[in-house]
Amino acid sequence: MPKTGPFEQHADLYDAWFDSHQEMYAAELRAIGRFIEPGKGRGLEVGVGSGKFALPLGIKTGVDPAGEMLKKAAAVGIKVFRGVAESLPFADQSFDFVLMVTTICFVDDLVQSFREVFRVLRATGFIVVGFVDKDSNLGRRYLERKEKSKFYRQAEFFSVTEVIAALQTVGFRKFEVVQTLLGAEERADIEKGYGRGAFVVIRSLK
Numbered sequence: 001m002p003k004t005g006p007f008e009q010h011a012d013l014y015d016a017w018f019d020s021h022q023e024m025y026a027a028e029l030r031a032i033g034r035f036i037e038p039g040k041g042r043g044l045e046v047g048v049g050s051g052k053f054a055l056p057l058g059i060k061t062g063v064d065p066a067g068e069m070l071k072k073a074a075a076v077g078i079k080v081f082r083g084v085a086e087s088l089p090f091a092d093q094s095f096d097f098v099l100m101v102t103t104i105c106f107v108d109d110l111v112q113s114f115r116e117v118f119r120v121l122r123a124t125g126f127i128v129v130g131f132v133d134k135d136s137n138l139g140r141r142y143l144e145r146k147e148k149s150k151f152y153r154q155a156e157f158f159s160v161t162e163v164i165a166a167l168q169t170v171g172f173r174k175f176e177v178v179q180t181l182l183g184a185e186e187r188a189d190i191e192k193g194y195g196r197g198a199f200v201v202i203r204s205l206k
Helices: 005-009 011-020 022-033 067-075 110-120 137-148 160-169
Strands: 043-046 061-064 079-082 095-101 121-132 173-182 197-205
Touching: 011 022, 022 095, 022 121, 022 173, 022 197, 043 110, 061 067, 067 079, 095 110, 110 121, 110 160, 121 160, 137 197, 160 173, 160 197
Parallel strands: 043 061, 043 095, 061 079, 095 121
Antiparallel strands: 121 197, 173 197
């Protein structure tokens, strides 16, 4: 069942995070930008929200189960579709790449979500997944406080190895990983690999 309630009721509050955490947001964008060249290829963002990542990355199509968030994305020019990650409303091999940012913690079935992404990607396509590593300091804080959070109460956080294993299960290969929000200070530098950064981005080929 889609975990849309908080995003329908508190869409403006969710968006306010990006304004109050601009350095973190910018670091996440830069990390994702290592793998996505704006304007190159036909991209889809699954869990597009209000378009905070799709718009600067040149992604013109987004899907999300929360209607209030889709209204915001549509207002900035993104072509929006209402739907869930486990059943994407697109034909096979429709996109060159698919982005999922802080989305996987809200899906009902991680493997099925990746299976759907695999289906809608063209033969030479790739997936980019950005998420908070549950084994990081920030991930542990989110887990400790999730019962008090409007947005993360129903979330399920994953480690990097769990995400890679789920991607491998459906056939993804050739993994590249970068990380940011490094160390206890959550510095905005970007490094290859994982284990030091709270925010991790994985790129994998179909």
